[in-house]
Amino acid sequence: MNQLIEHIRGIVGPGGILTGEDVRSRSDGWPPVGGCQARALVRPATTAEVSAVLRLCHEAGQSVVTHGGLTGLVGGARTGTGDLVLSLERMTGIGRVDNVNRTLTVEAGAPLQKVQEAAEDAGFLFPLDLGARGSCTIGGNISTNAGGNSVIRYGMTREQVLGVEAVLADGTVISSMKDVIKNNTGYDLKQLFVGSEGTLGIVTRAVLRLRPRPRSRDTALLAIESFDKVAAFLRAMDSALGGTLSAFEVMWNDFYRLIVADDGAHGQPLDGSHAFYVLLEATGGHEESDHQRFEEALEEAFAAGLIADAVIAQSRQQREDLWAIRDDVEVMMTKLYPPMTFDISLSIPLLDGYVQEVRAGLAERWPDSRLVTFGHLGDGNIHLVLTVGSLDAEDVHGVEEIVYGALGRRGGVISAEHGIGLEKRTYLHHSRSPEEIALMQALKTALDPKNILNPGKIL
Ligand SMILES: Cc1cc2nc3c(=O)[nH]c(=O)nc-3n(C[C@H](O)[C@H](O)[C@H](O)COP(=O)(O)OP(=O)(O)OC[C@H]3O[C@@H](n4cnc5c(N)ncnc54)[C@H](O)[C@@H]3O)c2cc1C
Numbered sequence: 001m002n003q004l005i006e007h008i009r010g011i012v013g014p015g016g017i018l019t020g021e022d023v024r025s026r027s028d029g030w031p032p033v034g035g036c037q038a039r040a041l042v043r044p045a046t047t048a049e050v051s052a053v054l055r056l057c058h059e060a061g062q063s064v065v066t067h068g069g070l071t072g073l074v075g076g077a078r079t080g081t082g083d084l085v086l087s088l089e090r091m092t093g094i095g096r097v098d099n100v101n102r103t104l105t106v107e108a109g110a111p112l113q114k115v116q117e118a119a120e121d122a123g124f125l126f127p128l129d130l131g132a133r134g135s136c137t138i139g140g141n142i143s144t145n146a147g148g149n150s151v152i153r154y155g156m157t158r159e160q161v162l163g164v165e166a167v168l169a170d171g172t173v174i175s176s177m178k179d180v181i182k183n184n185t186g187y188d189l190k191q192l193f194v195g196s197e198g199t200l201g202i203v204t205r206a207v208l209r210l211r212p213r214p215r216s217r218d219t220a221l222l223a224i225e226s227f228d229k230v231a232a233f234l235r236a237m238d239s240a241l242g243g244t245l246s247a248f249e250v251m252w253n254d255f256y257r258l259i260v261a262d263d264g265a266h267g268q269p270l271d272g273s274h275a276f277y278v279l280l281e282a283t284g285g286h287e288e289s290d291h292q293r294f295e296e297a298l299e300e301a302f303a304a305g306l307i308a309d310a311v312i313a314q315s316r317q318q319r320e321d322l323w324a325i326r327d328d329v330e331v332m333m334t335k336l337y338p339p340m341t342f343d344i345s346l347s348i349p350l351l352d353g354y355v356q357e358v359r360a361g362l363a364e365r366w367p368d369s370r371l372v373t374f375g376h377l378g379d380g381n382i383h384l385v386l387t388v389g390s391l392d393a394e395d396v397h398g399v400e401e402i403v404y405g406a407l408g409r410r411g412g413v414i415s416a417e418h419g420i421g422l423e424k425r426t427y428l429h430h431s432r433s434p435e436e437i438a439l440m441q442a443l444k445t446a447l448d449p450k451n452i453l454n455p456g457k458i459l
Contacts (some may be wrong), residue, residue, distance in 0.1 A: 004060050005040050008084075011052045016043045016090070028079045030071050030132075031333060038065070041085040047165060047173060047204040050086065054202065055171030057084060063452050064169075066198040068140030069111065071132035073341055074421030076144070076197045076457050086202060088139050097122035102210045103162060103179045108139025108203045115208065124210035127154035131327040139203045145195030147417030149326075152378035153246035153283070154211065156417065157194060163207030164190035168200075169448040179207045192443070197419050198454040200447045214246075214283035216290035219319040220298060223274035223309040227352035230276050233306045234348070234378060237280060240297035244290060247281035248378030249326050252355065255374040258335055259328050266325045269311045278307075278377075279326050326374070329385075336370055336387040340396065342403050345381045346412035354406055355382070361402035362386065366395075381416035404430050420458045428458070 009017050017040055018026075024035035039062075044050045057064050065079045067087040079085055088109030095105040102124060106115055113133040119126040128141060130148035140146075142164065147156045154160070163177035176190045193201050224230050230250060237245055251259075253275050259265065261272025270277065284290035294312075301307045313319035333339045346354055355373050362369040366388040375382035384403065388395050404414055404427050413431045415424050428437060441459055444451070 004056060004062060007056050008040070008042055008053055011056075012042055012044050012049050016045065016049070017041070018043070023085070027070055028065075028067070028085070029075055029077045030073060031339075036079055036085065037081045038079040038083045038085045039081070041067075041087055043087050043090045045090045047091075047167065050091075050167045050202055050204055051171040051173050053086065053171075054167055054169060057452055058170045058450060061450055061452060063455050064202075065454050066139070066143070066202050068109065068137035068143070069132065069135040071136040072140060072144055072197075072421065073343070073418045074415070074423045076419055076421030076454065078422055088137060088202075088204075091204065092137075094118045097124060097210065098179065099123075101179045102212075104208045104210055105163075105177070105179075105205065106138050106208060107205055108137060108142070110138050112136050112138060112141060119208075119210050120213060122210075123213050125213045126160070126208060127211055128157055128160050131329050138206055138208070142194050142203050142206060143196065143198050144419045145417070147376065147379065147381065149247050149249065149376065151376060151381075151417075152248055158191065160209050161190065161194060161206055162209050164193050164203055165205040166190075166193045166201035166203045169450065169453050173204075174201065177205065177207050181209070192447070195419065197421060197457055199444060199458055200453065202453070212285070214285070216244075216284045216287040217281065217319065218283075218291055218294035219279070219281045219313040219322055220294075221269055221311045221322050221325075222278045222280060222298075222301075222307045223270050224276040224278060224306065225308050226275060229306050230278060230377065231348055232304075233278065233301055236301055236304070236306060237282075237297060238378075240300060241282045241293065244282040244284040244293075245280075245378070246283045247279065248376070249279040250374065250377035250382070251277040251279070251326065252373040253277075254370075255332075255372040256325075258332060258372050260325055265331070266321065266328070269322065269325075270309050274308060279322060332372060332385055336372065336385055338387060338389075338391045340386050340388075340391070340399055341418075342384040342386075343375075343381070343416050343418040344384070344403075344407055344412050344414060345379070345416035346407065346410055348377065348380050350410045350412075351377070351380070351382060354410055354412070355384070357406045358384065358403055361406065362388065362399065365398060365402075376416075379416070400427065422457055425456075425458060 019040045026036040028036035063083045091107040091109040093107040127150045165175045369388045371386040
């Protein structure tokens with residue numbers, strides 16, 4: 001093993017590999033639980049180095065876990081003492097924006113926020129957006145097919161990627177760095193690496209699709225008294241905003257009270273007595289007429305009795321303050337300790353009944369349990385964050401049976417956007433048929449016959 005480490009050192013140089021305490025002092029996931037357990041942490045600087053390192057690991061049968069920004073929420077980056085970590089932290093390059101094709105070529109370790117800023121500086125929008133934007137990387141976003149706040153308008157990461165370069169387990173570089181939207185030349189190989197959580201290859205570069213930067217952005221926080229009205233309001237806004245609807249985030253009362261009302265944080269833009277809060281955003285191409293349409297749409301919703309109260313952001317700062325409520329996930333994780341998080345998709349009309357069944361199931365077994373609910377309701381995707389006061393295996397299993405049991409009975413999906421990783425692996429069969437899982441396994445075996453890439457994750 002030491003020989004392997006020395007060979008890798010020869011490829012990446014002394015600064016490109018960490019061992020011992022330098023590895024243990026790092027985290028291996030979110031939330032951090034102790035230090036990173038791994039034989040070594042390798043920090044290649046180029047695709048050629050990634051390829052050479054993987055070739056050696058393949059020969060030696062050495063398992064490799066890829067690290068991006070470590071914000072993944074399903075334990076996909078967790079390691080054991082025998083693993084080797086490959087971090088993309090030295091591959092953060094962001095190329096020039098191609099104004100004509102509206103693309104941006106980046107290295108996989110580039111943080112999402114830097115990519116958004118590079119697009120904005122060039123007059124474009126990179127529409128992928130999520131609370132972890134400052135730390136997560138494009139490689140991690142691609143590998144988890146991240147969703148986020150703008151899926152209702154632009155789709156998931158899968159839709160934002162035109163080309164991908166990835167390194168297979170044996171070191172083969174698959175370069176599919178096309179910058180065209182249409183490419184029907186056989187299998188869409190780049191999609192193999194989107195959402196496969198580092199189990200089929202290591203993403204090293206990508207060609208990203210940019211969109212026109214919106215000239216208008218209208219944001220409002222609305223209070224709504226019933227779930228039926230939330231669903232009706234979504235339908236009404238989808239139709240009234242004429243294709244400019246770009247975010248429809250819903251917070252149940254339990255979320256709003258925890259983050260805003262209980263301790264007066266975030267200035268309490270609306271009081272905490274309402275059943276639901278919707279963060280609504282529309283972006284378009286004409287400031288004046290878009291703003292007028294936005295206000296008219298809200299007035300109509302008021303007149304129809306769909307919304308009970310509203311705050312419309314009057315400045316960029318106010319808009320950011322409203323988004324800060326929705327994005328305040330870290331505070332929630334500390335208040336609900338130890339937390340368990342779930343990220344499910346379900347047909348929208350079934351969502352509220354589902355949440356009620358889960359809440360009742362938890363309260364029956366753990367009377368002191370706490371649950372908050374929020375998420376991208378416009379996409380039928382909500383997050384449940386809860387605590388039952390312990391993370392003992394029996395309690396975790398009990399909670400998962402309640403959350404996934406109620407979901408399975410309604411035909412829902414156990415992971416809408418966070419992926420499967422380690423945490424959801426046991427429950428994959430709730431959302432995938434035996435034939436689908438067998439095909440996934442066959443793909444894994446074909447691309448990684450020695451099972452060295454992120455072994456034990458997803459499957
Ligand atoms: C506050 C917060 C808010 C979030 N909000 C959302 C949200 O709204 N929507 C959403 O979808 N997700 C959300 N997430 C989770 C989301 O999955 C991650 O934030 C992000 O996509 C992961 O990127 P990362 O660079 O941190 O990846 P990591 O956590 O480092 O890795 C995630 C997985 O991808 C693999 N991986 C990483 N880089 C590569 C690569 N280059 N090649 C191959 N495999 C790789 C890892 O092995 C691991 O399996 C949130 C997380 C946090 C902490």
